[in-house]
Each structure stands twice: as C-alpha cells, then as structure tokens.
Amino acid sequence: MSDEQRDDEYIDGAEAETGADPIPEPAAVDSRSDDAIAQEAAGRSPMTHESPEDIPANIHDQTRDGEHPYQWHEGVNREHGSTDAVEFIDVKKSFGRNTVLNGLNFGIPEGQISMIIGPSGTGKSVCIKHMVGLLYPDEGDVLVHGESVPNMSDDDLFEMRKKFGVLFQDGALFGSMNVFDNTAFPLRQHTDKGEDEIAEICNRRLREVGLAGAVDKMPNELSGGMRKRAGFARALVLDPQIVLFDEPDSGLDPVRTALLCELIQEVHAENGGAYVVITHDIMSARRVADYLAVLWKGRIVESGPAGELFNSPNQFVRQFLSGEARGPLGME
C-alpha cells in the first residue's frame, strides 16, 4: 500500500467513524455555557437539572406525564451580529398563581426584524408589554438601550416610551377621532410642529400603508385590516427606533397577511430600527424574520438568525416551525 493509499484509507476510516471531515474547520460561535454543552452531550437539555419543585404548577400542568417541563429548552441564543436594542435578563412574571414568564433570557437585535413566536398563551404579549414598561417583572430586569425599565422614574419612562411605536392587536385606534387625527395625535402631543407639517407627515405615512383615501373615516367604519394599517401609520409618525407588533396578522386572511408582511419589510427597509413582531404564523416568520426567538412555557427554547432556526435540530423548534401535529408540543 502506498503512502497515498494509506492516507486515503485513514481519511475514509475517519469519516466512517465520526461522519465528519477529519480536518477540523473553525469552530462556530456557540454562546452556551460549558455546562449546557455538557448537558447536551449527555442527551439532556441543560435546564432539566432544575428541581420539579422550583417549576410553577401551571407549567407542570402544560407538560405530558413523564416529561420534564424544560427538557426541550436548550437555551441556545445564537449570535445575531448586532447590539441588543432590548434585553431580557432572567425575567419572571406571574399573575396570581399563573406563571407566564419563568426565567426569560434573550436580546432583540438592533436594525433587524425579529419575531417572537410560540404557542398560544405562552407569554409573547406579556413579553412586549415588559419592553414598554406596561408590565414590570417580578424578578429580573429589562434593558432598553442599556437602561433598566423597571427602575425608571415616571418621567424617564414616558421619555423612553417615545423611542417605541406599538401596533396593538386590533390597532387600538381612539374611537373618538378619525384616522387622520389618530395618526396626528402623537405629533400634536409631543412636538411643536405646525398643522401643515403634521398633515404632510401623516399623509405620507397613511399613503405608505395604503390609507390615503380613508383619512376622514372613523375607526368603527374601518375593516380589521384597515384598522391595523392605521395603527401602523400612527406607530411610525414619530420615527421610532423600536417598533412592536402584537399579532398584526390576527384576524387577517392569508393574502392580507402576506401584504402586511410585505409592508413591514418595505417600511423597515426605508426607516430602519428594531422591529419586533409577535406572531404564531410560521409563513410570516419565513417571509419577514431576520431573527427568531421561540418562546414556550415562559422561557426561550432557542433563538437566533431565522435561517439557522429553520434548520434547528431541536425537536420542539422543528415541530413548531413546520406545523406538525406530532412532537413535543401537544394540546396540554
């Protein structure tokens, strides 16, 4: 056997043994702790070492018999290549005996469209309410551009909120004002701009969302999709740095959902900023998301760039993102 043949046999043998190219490639960045990596090597989620007594009862109720509530939560937060606009640090939140967030840790990247997805009732809307200080965590911290939201004074909180634009589930338009006045409201309250300038800004935003012909309509005269678009225009008028969307696709048909996704992408491309979309519509996630975070039982299962998550080996993430009936997620 020649030396060359011996090398080929060694290489073939090495590949057969490990299934991997024996010439090591540069290691991918893995932000997990050594303990988490060791746990995964042992075939278990790093969070299964938690004692069952430490896990709230309502979360146990959502778990199948014989399973640990967090056995699918690998806690992997993949690098997204930006700074964090918003950070959650070990956030816990309960409403009475119902624990909604139970140690939430992740960051929303700057300059990208992020989506927080997960089963219904898993704490997604509670999560974004923490970002704007509508709710405060029982434990942990929420940072917006490095500043702690729970520790802010009322005046600082109101100032911080001007960085945000929020689109609520049904638009949350003020019923006593027409579409134009709704859109102009933040400008009239927070700026000294004249009515001409306000009209120019509002008409531009309403044209962007396709409501130029509905400026005089009252909210009760609008369809659900039109209310959402009007809410979107209102959320944008102050050129916010962070825009939050609370289930913008709820109640919309698939075509209008796709159009809304397109609109979000177009507006983001033009204006930039960190966009955070709460949804459990996977098609929207495929279309729009740069960054995904999968939330379940009050914690992040996995988060990272959308492309990586759609190829994740995690069984829960694979089931949820493919919409399969079989898998870790049941009807519990």
Next chain:
Amino acid sequence: MPTSWLDVPRDWMSSLGDIAKFCWRVMVEVFEGRALHFFGETLRQAGILILGSAIVIWGLAFIVGLTCGIEGAYFNRAVGAPSYAGVFSAWCDLREAMPYAFGYMMSAKVGTGLVAEIGAMRISDEIDALEVMGISSLTFLCSTRLLAAWMVLPFMYIAAVGAGFFASYLAVVQQIGEVSSGGFFLIFWMFQNPPDLLYSTIKGMAMATVIVLVGCYYGYTASGGPVGVGTATAKSMVLNTVLVHLVGMLGTQIFWGTNPRAPIGG
C-alpha cells in the same frame, strides 16, 4: 368565593382604599396643573357634558320642581296656610330636591357613561396605546374630565335650580292657584338667601365630583372584556347612589343642621 365572613367587609375596605387612592391621584393631577397640558381635551369633554347632559338634567330638575310645588301647595292647603306654599318650595327645591335630582341624573348619565367609555378604551388597548405614546392616561382621560366637570357643572347646576324654581312657581301659582304670584314670591324668597344657594351648589358639586371620580375609577380599572365593563358600570351606579345620599345628608347637616336659616321667631 369568600372563605370567611370577614372577607366581604375586608374586600369592601380594600376597594374603598383603592378608590380613595385613585381619586387622590386624579385630583392632584388637576391641582398641579398637569391636566392643563391637555386643555383641548378638557374643552372637548366640557362640550360633551353640556351637549349631552344639560337638557336632561334641567328636564329632571323641572319635573322635581313641579313635585315640590304640588306637594307644598296641597300640604299648606291641608293645614290652612295655602299662601305659605312658597316655604316648602324654597326649601325642597334648593336644599334637597335639586341636589338629589342633579346627583341622580349625573350618576345615571354621566357616571355610567364614563365607566362605559373609559372601560371600553381599557379593554380595547386604547389606554395602553396612550401609555406607550408617552402620555399619562390617567391625566388625559380622568383629570381632564374632572376639570371639565368643575368648569361646567356649577353653571349647569344653578340653571337646574332655576328650572326647578320655575316649575314650582308653575305648579303652585298657575296650576293649583291658591296663592297669587306676588304672595308666592314674597314667602319663597324670604325663606332662602344667597348663602343657601352657595351651600346648595357646594352640595351639588360635591356629588358631581364624587360621581365623576367613581366613574373614572371603575372605567380605568375595568377588566374582563365587555362583561367586565358592564359589571363595572353596575357597581359604579350602586356606589354613586349611596354616595349621593351620603353627601346630601352630610351637606344638610353641615350647612343647615345647627342653623336652619329660617326667618321664624325673630
């Protein structure tokens, strides 16, 4: 469900404490001038009060004034003093009937309207939308309404008193007719004076303040969807009815209890 008999009164006390704290916060926003930042909204609410409630309050005041006049005239006839029908009309209208009529109609129309409107805003996330726009929802929604009530209602109340007086005159002089116009007015004005009008206005405004604050509280803290707003509306009506009578009773005791201010016996 309450687990012991103490839970019910404890819950009431806790609710009263919450309401008192809320009302204090709203009034502080007005006294410190923060409601003036939203003066446009205050004026809008004042306009709604005038256009939506004035006619119905004056209408009720008129009907109650008729009742006072009829009751006074027949009672005085029965005791052989028909020309003194003005006494009953003066005291009934100014001291008791007008404040209560005002309080009832404010509770039924304005109070429940506040709960429904603000409660609907709460359950449709409009209040959250205000908050995330960096606007204090408490100031914008509640303090402006309280300031509007204070601006408009004294005049509306005095006009209601006038409507009641006119109705009493119609009942006693025109309808029953056992005393002349001059005779009626002589006694009618003898048994009241400007301080009485001031005290009556204070009673009416105290009721109105309580009603607006309670309505704002139940609306602002509504939860549980449309059913929750309906429940809050009912609760506010119950509490307002009780408080109207409590304020009325206290006002009568304070203003006329020790000195009835009656030109009797020198």
